Amino acid sequence: MTMGLIAFQGVPGAYSDLACRKAFPAMMTLPCPTFEATIDAVREGRAGLAMLPCENSLAGRVPDIHSLLPDSGLAIVGEHFERVEHCLLGVPGATIDVVRRVHSHAVALGQVRRLLRAHDMVPVIEADTAGSAALVADWGRPEDAAIASSLAAELYGLDILLRNVEDAAHNTTRFYVAALEPRLAAPDTDGLMTTFVFRVRNVPAALYKALGGFATNGVNMTKLESYMVGGQFTATQFLCEVEGHPEHPNLRLALEELAFFSHETRILGVYPAALFRLAQQMDIGG
Template structure:
């Protein structure tokens, strides 16, 4: 049986993804992203399911700092349509609500209903955790923004369904493992995630990325972040379409390595159907 670690509580979006990908797996809820990754590193879990970015809120804070240092490999991706319901204890009316609890990202993705209600907000560690807190309080003045599964799990009543600002709101998750499980280069759409740090020379970033353009490799994501204080060079997280064994990708990576002080492939994995659907549209 596969043990799946994730940040959050049962009923959260991460739990939903874990159940979709590993329906017979054993769930291991964790208090934070670092704890979920550590569970895999230490052998307490086989894989970790981690959100990396959201179509509305952007990248998930801290995750890209943790991925390169974890020593784990990305082996799959999953896109989840995000739905948030406003929920309270049974018998609560919309007008009784005075305070809404949720994760900071969920509050940021449901601004319209929060403005309409004029409520104060409280940040919880997790969306499902916010639902549990409201259930434990038993106070009709408190409500939670959480996935629909949380209302069923904690016995809450949905006051208003699907209150997310963007109906196309989507979060991308990745699955991490100690085993790289590199996807075979069989002609199927493949993604490769990597991390690099450029050498301290003039135009290094321009030259490092030039190989992708000249080789016709599509860069779907590039993000920079600073490690530590001072004038340390920026690090970059990149995702590309293609497999490292493809000649054009191999050439691009060769040029990247020439102008970089460090290059680390974090994983090669099948492209999720949502990505292909978006391209077709």
């Protein structure tokens, strides 16, 4: 049964829950209170997979995942992109003109400013989107509404007063799908991504030299982010994502050159690129 469960951080109806259901419709979802608990659920065998948000097209990266995942013991086995479609949810029978207060997570409220201004609604910050829907359902007051997913409306018996109320139509969250064991695809598989972390040596131009091998070997780098580790300003770790498999000759040579100028290089996962990513690449290239 545990292998048929996928863990996520949040309460039922959260966008992470929705992402789990869309990416793995045959699996049951397991809500967890924190990212650490989500990772532990897989590490302890209570779930087969974890759906971990790593970045949002508006809000940027999710720092907790960058700090937790490298030392979690889990491997990235896939990625999923979920379009964030905010809905204005009210109690059954409520109408927009009677709504006075809108409850949701601070980030979600910041993404629906046009709606709030247009209807003179007061934003009220809550812990999360789906939890806000649960609160509104529990209160039963027509003047209180929530910004959450359509799944939250279904789970908590709320009416969808308006769909797609977000200010930006491109609001999308990217997730890592993580498992206890790597699922390495064959090197000849098309459309592979490799995610790894590294720390450069404390020498002049170390990062420039470390990354030079990717350029000279024709490896396409799609992400490079730095962040502090251990609370030390001098201890910087980089998370990098590239196209290809570590056994591809060009990526293998690039990683060898990286190892020469860095210490502690760790591959977090080799996995198929999501169809969403491939479609965007075709749009850009076409």
